[in-house]
Ligand SMILES: Nc1ncnc2c1ncn2[C@@H]1O[C@H](COP(=O)(O)OP(=O)(O)O)[C@@H](O)[C@H]1O
């Protein structure tokens with residue numbers, strides 16, 4: 441804990457605290473416009489002692505569904521949603537701090553997949569809501585975030601919260617984020633070989649907290665869990681194919697249903713006549729995954745923090761506890777995938793996609809990234825009661841860019 445205080449001393453040196461020199465609390469508001477939902481994170485920073493040591497004290501978090509991209513064809517309807525979330529900030533931040541509190545929204549894969557025109561129309565709606573709010577609206581406050589930042593900022597969050605970015609002995613940990621539309625992998629390479637073998641745009645130098653980190657990071661667009669469902673069904677990028685039915689051996693045999701994603705309606709169902717179960721499903725999933733991702737050799741032996749849908753699906757299948765999280769091996773996902781896919785009738789109260797999702801996660805980890813069966817995954821939703829989301833890293837970055845730190 442004391443490490444964190446020490447670290448903040450560097451981050452906010454005593455004579456430089458423009459946001460608020462007198463008050464002992466200040467705030468930062470970060471919106472995460474994800475493909476499946478929009479979330480608000482209101483971070484509180486506190487100055488506890490007269491020496492002006494600042495600490496991240498807490499977070500207020502709320503989320504709404506569906507994601508911004510669901511309003512692609514009626515952007516004006518989006519307004520209610522951002523207003524509703526912004527009301528939380530109005531309640532949480534004391535009025536005298538409103539105009540010193542920055543508010544920013546960053547959109548991820550859902551908007552990256554929309555046409556430029558539709559995405560900009562949605563962002564404009566949000567910008568109007570922000571401009572009418574009493575908060576500090578920085579330039580470029582509403583934008584689509586670059587995928588490499590999504591990975592880097594999540595890595596910053598996790599390694600900050602676990603105390604790895606302060607002090608001398610830094611043992612940083614890699615991060616895996618499985619969103620609805622994209623997935624990210626990020627780590628600090630230890631081997632020279634990794635730097636040599638990585639595609640050029642997978643390495644990014646990033647400055648934060650007075651250090652420069654050269655990270656391996658990549659965001660695979662279309663490899664989020666929900667986009668992967670469409671890819672497996674053969675329906676990705678097949679807009680408005682009226683009435684077409686997409687079938688898969690990963691779905692319950694007699695299932696026929698509809699699914700809305702990114703503003704498009706899809707019909708899908710099981711292999712009524714053909715095979716179902718883990719084996720055929722894995723083969724189907726492999727077509728989407730195999731050879732599509734870069735495999736850095738050095739990660740085979742390391743352990744990673746994993747969140748978002750890795751966490752959710754592990755909770756759904758009782759691999760981990762919803763509150764506690766836990767540590768799993770890659771093979772635990774495979775074991776569950778087999779159990780669910782080969783007994784789909786027993787799991788018919790769960791999501792019809794459970795088999796497909798678990799099989800995809802298994803294939804993504806093993807055949808996609810090249811992890812070993814016994815690679816350890818630390819599944820975490822919160823560290824010290826703060827969400828393990830890129831939004832905290834983004835808030836640090838925001839404060840840094842506003843000149844609140846050097
Ligand atoms: N702050 C958060 N806390 C918990 N889960 C989150 C958070 N942000 C995203 N998720 C999870 O991420 C997954 C969806 O990813 P999302 O952010 O909507 O898509 P994408 O990152 O592809 O735009 C869901 O499992 C959702 O529960």
Ligand SMILES: [Ca+2]
Nearest residue numbers: 474548619620
């Ligand atoms: Ca996300």
